[in-house]
Structures are given as structure tokens and as C-alpha cells.
Amino acid sequence: MIGQLTKAERQYALLILLGLALCGLIFGIAGKDDPLGIHGALIGVAALAGIFKVISVYYDPEPGDERLTRYYDDPTKFGIVLAMIWAVFGLFIGDWVAWLLVKPDFTFNAGWASFGRLRPVHTTSVLFGFGGNALIATSYYVLQRTSRARLPDQLSPWFVLLGYNLFCVLAVTGYMMGITQSKEYAEPEWYADIWLLVVWVVYFAIYLRTLARRKEPHIYVANWYYMAFILVIAILHIVNNLAVPVSFGSAKSYSLFSGVQDAMTEWWYGHNAVAFFLTAGFLGMMYYFVPVRAGRPIYSYRMSIISFWGITFFYMWAGSHHLHYTALPQWVQTLGMTFSLMLLIPSWASAANALLTLNGAWDKVRDDATLRFMMVAAVFYGITTFEGSFLAIRSVNSLSHYTDWTVGHVHAGALGWVAMITFGSIYTIVPWLWKRDRMYSPRLVEVHFWFALAGAVVYVFAMWNSGIIQGLMWRTYNESGTLAYSFVDSLIAMHPYYIARAIGGLLFLIGGIVGAYNIWMTIKTESKILPQSAVDAPEPALGGEAVLQPGE
């Protein structure tokens, strides 16, 4: 796949990989008495593998200039495959830890396999591994089509994609060795954080450099979201990960902020990782793939403007609703609650924009499981954002906080919205990327859809029930005015719901495996390859870019 690199790019690639290998060596030596040493070795091995790969194609003939007449989709293809690998892995670990709450002794008596270490393996794999790869892969694709410009070069997209995956591997292997900052969704330690920052800066540079060469006067709305996703994640990442390492040879660091300031910073980050990773990025996906798949223009250009700036502004205030009734000053809690409620307006404007775009194409929603994935995603987005605003109300939060209700809410968003819009987009993009006339098996797409929907619904209902029961049991008083239930009573009451949740997760995992198989077979089965079209327009039948440009 990297055969497309020019001679100069191959040389730069070797240079970068040598630098990376050197970093690995330094960390390996400096951290030889520490888990950091293992990560140094891992970085070194990854760099060496890259060096061998580049050397193996180094003397291959250079690609001709005719490559510049086509979009550069090799990194997108690879990113989609990586996304599906992370999806199956992350969903498997998720379901595994769900069963750990039913059968807590399935840990082989080993630290790496206990709930506390595997839980971030699950969250990082699905959010950053699956979600992040899908975002990077689709963003390259969407950026080129909506700008009618090729990516600026062929090396930096690979650097971002592979560098990002190195970050994810460092994160996940680190947790199993006990390397963690303990900040939820920002667990990776300082060296991984610095590496991600480098990758991220290059990522945004790709965006700006491609946009600078665009042949469309307007920047399409999907790109606004992708840009907000990259930019704001960078801001959040930098501020929340400020820390002082114990030493250069130690994986451990201590965060710069403490106590209440640290808590506020963490949930400002945490909630906006939801907003700008799991919402803005995937809205970018939605604004491209829903209209192209439905063959309909976006319903309202103005609604997309209002929802874009509403989300960008309001979300950044909402994080403090994670800290109701805590030692955080009440004025911050109140601001968080207020902005969380206002967030409903831009959120529902986005969901409505997606659903109204389907007007005139509902027959396709009925017949086409891929479009149905995206429709259900928009519905779940609407439900989850409503639930989110509701849970942010202080008095509701007093019941729901610390319970499984939060877990159910997150999974309504992650399974129902993020995963479904991603699967819909991937099923749209895979036949186009590999020049097939359709997926290997449309029937299996249908099977995946029903497994995913059933799994998500079972999961969310189980957690709603357990969360509300938990919250009520903790605050129930008996007639004599003392607490009616011990904590253990509430734990026993959770047991059936933990089983139901694990079954829901299993259904979703099975759907994911079916999807991965279908995608793999589509790539492998070469019988239905379409002729390479001269302009490499994805679907000429859709009327080209005119469909995608926002109306006046």
C-alpha cells in the first residue's frame, strides 16, 4: 500500500522511523527498571518493522504523475480495516469485563486481567481505537471529495494513521502493565500524550494544507465538524494532561493540578471528549454519508450552522454537571447544568437535520440496512442528548450519579449513535474504496443491523433498570428514619441486570464480528470489481458534489 510513496517520501519515512527507533532505544535504556522500558522496546520494534517495510519497497519504481489525478485513498482503506480490528477487540474486552461483574474470579489470578485494568482497555479500544480510526479514515475521504483536492502529500496521512495507532497500542498495553494516569478517558501517561500531540498537529496540518488547495469556494459542513473535532481535542488534551514525570526513566507522572481544580479540568476534558470526539467528529461523518447514501441534499443549511456553533460553544461549559453536590463550588455546578439544558437545542437541531434529510428517501431506509444504521444512529443521538440534558439537572443527578444509569446513558450514545453511524458509513464507503458494486453480502449487513440494535436496546434497558434501582435503594429510608438497605443489598439486586447487560454486549459483539467478516470478504472477493472511473468520483449517479454543497 505504501508503494505509492515517491522516492523523497520514502526517504523522509525512513528518517522519521529512524528517529522513532532512537526514541524507543532511549526509553528502553532509561526505563530499564520500569514498565517504561517495555514500551521503549515496543516503540523500537514498531519502528524497525516500519523500516523493513519501507526498505522492501525502496527500490520499486516511483509512481507516475497520473496518481495525482486520483484521490489518495490507501490510508483510508487501511484505517477502515484497523477500525474494524479495534472494534472487535474493544467490544470483546467490554463484554469480558461485563461478565467479570457476574463471575469476578475469571481473572486468572493475574493483575493484567482484573476489572480495574481491563476497563480502560475496553474504553480506549472502542472510543479511540475503533472510533478514532474510523474518524481519521473517513475524514481523509470526505475532505478530498468535498474540497475536490487530493491530500497534500502521501506520507503525512500515513504518519497520522500509524502514529495514532501506536498511541492506542501504547495506551492499551500500558493499562495492562499498570501504567495509567487514572484520569478517565485520558489514562495514557506523559510520553504517549506527547506523541499523540505530535500526531495531532500533523493531522490538523493535513486539513489546512488540503483546504488551501481546494477547488470548492465553500468549506463543506462535514469539514467544520472534523476541524472542530481535531482542534478542540488538541486543546483539551494539552490542558488535561499537564503533568510532571517522576523521572525521564519512569512511566509515572503526577498531574499538575490537584483536588477540585483537577476534578473540574478532568470533567471539562471528559465531557468534551464526548462532545468533540464522539459527537462533533461523528456529526462530520453523518453530514457526508447520510446525504450521499440517501441521495438527498442536507435538509437545512441554516440548521447546520446553528447546531455547529451551538455545540462548539455550549458543550465546553457542560462538564461540571459530572460534579453535582461535590466539593466543586456551586456556581460552577449551576453553570454546567444550565448549559447542559441549552445544549438540547443544537443537539436536536442536528438530529432533526439528519432525519429530515431522509424525507423522500424513507423507502430506502426500509430496504437498505446501511441507511437504516444511520437513521437509527440519528434517533439514538436524539434520545441520548435528551437523556444527557435530563441527567444534568441537579436533582435528577442526585439519583443517577455514581450508578449504572450513567453507564447506560454512555452506551446509548456509544452503541446507538457512534457505532451505528460508523457502521453505516463504513458499509457505504467500503464498496466505493475497493471498487465493488456492493458489499459481499447485503444480507449480513441486515443481520448485523438487527444484532446491533437488539444488543444496544438490551444493554441500555438493563442499565436503566439497575441504575434507577441502585439510586433508589441507596436513598430509601425505613419507618424508623434510618437507611433501609446496606450497600451489599444494592449489589445483590444488580446481579440479574449485570447478566442482562453482558448478554446485550454479547449480541452487539456478534454483530460486530459479522460486520468485520462481511467487510473482509468484500475486500477479498474480487469478482465484482468495477472499472476504474476516470475522475474517481465515488458515485456519479448521485450528481457529484452539487448534492453535497450546502444550499444558498
Place this chain on the structure above:
Amino acid sequence: MFGLHYRLERKAIGLTLGIILVASIGGLVEIAPLFTIHQTVEDAPDMRVYTPLELAGRNIYIREGCYACHSQMIRTLRDEVERYGPYSLAVESKYDHPMLWGSKRTGPDLARIGGKYSDEWHVAHLNNPRDVLPVSVMPAYSWLLRTTLRTDDLNAHLKAQRAVGVPYTDDMIANANKDAYGQAAPDSPYADGVTQRYGKATNVRVFDGKPGELTEMDALVAYLQVLGHLTDAAHKTVADVAR
């Protein structure tokens, strides 16, 4: 307004700056004042820092991901105060880099677990929770009792803590690994230094039931036993504080 946007969306740099500006306001308004408004964190002159052993135990708590299932933040709600103790104050996590307030109670809150159970109970419970509570879903941490605690780098840990604002003295940093050993070996010559540097109320005893051996279990139990006891500010009434 839409006309303005029609022009803005033709400029990549304009859009970039617009996003940064609009997204920065919320954090600036909500986070920056927490560092400047004095009442955000209460005064507690008796607040002490973690001993090296407790800090090592805290790092084990972090390493094992205990925070995923246990909060350390008692909210200002009647049922929480009656179940767990006085609600948590900001000052109590003043030296917590990072904080471990948590977000989920698969198990109970631990903000005031210190002193509630005996060391023997903690050791048995961590070794296999189902030995003391058959319905528990907590993982067993039996290797803690078998693993020797790493102490050679504790002075570097204390130094890094001082760099982020925890008032460790030079004396504390220089004696970090001796203090870690001494706190779990009351009969050793190093025990006196611990109470000298960290106060008379510091727990100095064999935490894991295995005298002469400093294990990760010692550190984790020492940490759990100090939770809620770094200051007694939360136990004072509002009137006390005002006086």
C-alpha cells in the same frame, strides 16, 4: 448572520480561529477562577501530606484502577452523609495529584474508609474479597501480599510531588525510602522518623501481618487506613470553622 457565515466558511483560517475562540470561553470562565477565588478550597491548618508508604499505596490504587468502581467523594446529600460520613471538602483532596473522586460506585465510596475496618480485614478482603463477603464482585488482589514494594525511587516521587505543589520538605525527600520501611516496621530504628516528620497521629504498624517484609499490601492498606484522616476539617461544625 447567515450572510456573515456564508463568507466565514470560505476561509479555513477564519473558521479555525473562530472554533478556538468559541470553544475556549467555557473553560476559561469555569476553570480559571477556581485557582483565584480563595473560598474554593477551605483552610485546614492540620492537613498533612501522604507519607511515602501511603503515597506508594495510592499509586497501587491508581495502577489497579480501583477508581473505576470506588468514588472518594461524599456528596452533600443526607443519605450519603449517613452512609459514609461527613460530606467531602475540597481541602481534603488538596494534595491529590490527580484527584480520585471517581464517577461510579460499583463498590461503596472510600473517602472515609480509614479506620473503619481492621488491617486484618483489609488484608483478607484484598486477598480474596469473597472470603469476607461471599456476594462481592471485586477482583482478588492476592499478588499484593507476595510482591515486595519498590522503594528505591520514592524520593524521586516525592520530588515530583513537590514540583507540582505538595509541600514535602528536603528532610522528607531525603528519608523517603527509610520512612516507607519504618512506617510498616514499628520496632525498627526507622519508625521514629516517620512520626517526627509526618505527625504523631500517623499509623505506624505492620499492615500486612508479615513483620520484616515490606509488601505492596502494606502500602495499599496504609493508604486505605489514612483515607479521611489527613485533616479533621470535615468533622468540625460550621460554627467551629467560623470561630
